[in-house]
Amino acid sequence: MGQAIRKFGWKRNDLVIATKIYWDSAFGDNKVNNVGLSRKHIIEGMEGSLERLQLSYVDVVFAHRPDRQTPMEETVRAFNHLINTGKALYWGTSEWSPDEIERAWRYADKLGLIGPLAEQSRYNMLERSKIENDFFHLYREHGLGLTSFSPLRQGILTGKYKNGIPEDSRFAQTKVEFVAGYWKRTGKEQWEAQIQAVVKLEPIAERLGIKQSVLALAWVLANPNVSSAITGASSPAQVFENIETIAAYKELTPEILTEIDEILNNKPAVIIERC
Template sequence: MQYKNLGRSGLKVSQLSYGAWVSFGNQLDVKDAKALLQCCRDHGVNFFDNAEVYANGRAEEIMGQAIKELGWKRSDIVIATKIFWGGPGPNDKGLSRKHVIEGVQGCLKRLEMSYVDLIYCHRPDTSTPIEETVRAMNYVINKGWAFYWGTSEWSAQQITEAWGVAEKFGLIGPVVEQPEYNLLSRHKVEVEFLPLYTNYGLGLTTWSPLASGVLTGKYNSGKVPENSRFALENYKNLANRTLVDDVLNKVRGLEPIAKDLGVPLAQLAIAWCAANPNVSSVITGATKVHQVEENMKAINVIPLLTPEIMNKIDAIVQSKPKRPDSYR
């Protein structure tokens, strides 16, 4: 495993990480979670991702209990969680000072930890002034409840505004953004955020490297396997939008490249994300130990991604966004 700085910060995170979205609380209990988390640690993973909304808080409870039972040294791991959707009440959601502070306290209680290393604003909150959110996140850091803060699915303009507030008042700005990034979704990471990497040292912890499993090739027949993510009731609409001929044809076109490299398609797709120098960590998901083991092998694929191979990939997926002339 390789470790990279989280953006311009001094925090080191494993190049591949593990996220609890979908799996913890929906598909896995504490016993299963312990096996998966230990497998991740055995492969050098030190960065684990969660959110208050995952399984309505149950994902944090499971992760916290599993880590406690595993007896890990807290300073050996980096725990991240996200704030935005905390409950049904009018003040249980969003990024107001009230919800940020109460939400973080709730996360810590569920995780059974005195702090998290990183706290994200899970989505932008257009009903709350960015200055209020920036000040609230700084309060959380000053209280020692988190060491760093970041954003998830914010626009470049919103991140820039947050940094403007931070610089104006001498506060800590967001060190990281968590966007979706994979061979089928590239514009934000490769174009929109380009000025932010230089201006603010923004790091990325990207999610959905396999596009909800599409880039594993398991849907290439056009059918949904029983135990797959798209078989879950909550994901059937996403399946209908994603499993279209144009997408599946691109995935099928990638298979010969993976075969020539002697690696599974999933490892190729994960390695491709990790090869982007602006990506600090690629968040992977898995419900079985053998899936974790296979995902972690993607580390060994990164050196195989020569410019020639990358060009071949681009020619097939045809998803490379056009950069503005000023960024060339």
């Protein structure tokens, strides 16, 4: 990323750059100090990230998983140290529970510090309860914004699996365990139910004149609590396809969103107000 910024001459203030800290990084052999959210690892991890990026600061630094072996106060203070020393502008969390985010805010309020302002969580048409239900009070009380990942549910929502599994697709491989293990966790019945839901969504995408992948991404962005969605691409064409979402999500009227809800039949008990 740092090399790309310099090569293309992008202005730093035009970019919002995030990094994340938790797992062991590329430097150091001490697996005790080089993992988690201790003050030592947070500060050293941030310095390592900035060195690799060749930047003086990032806009957001994420606590990439909760560390239940480190006191919450220590973690909150350490991230605020990064903010106070100009190495990060904000901090957020990734895959934290609502209770853990709320506890971080309690310490931040008590100490007059900045709490986590963003959460990175899985969110898509097929997985929505945590985001739309469990986090509901955090948007209202703390202004929490979401950086969602897996908006296409590992490619399922693109529609490419409706006629089987293509040889060049993610689910055709068996080497990456968390992908190969998806079959064991999902089961045939649930897999078929997901595929049927995707097939039923196809006419909506056709009516709007967009691909199903764009519809799925647009649905995520239509949630007013989503600040950004993490996308992946294996070709320039897919990058441009993803960008179409910026215009497409504005076409999702309340009537279309209701139609999608009726097809999916997985609307949570507590419903956020959609724009």
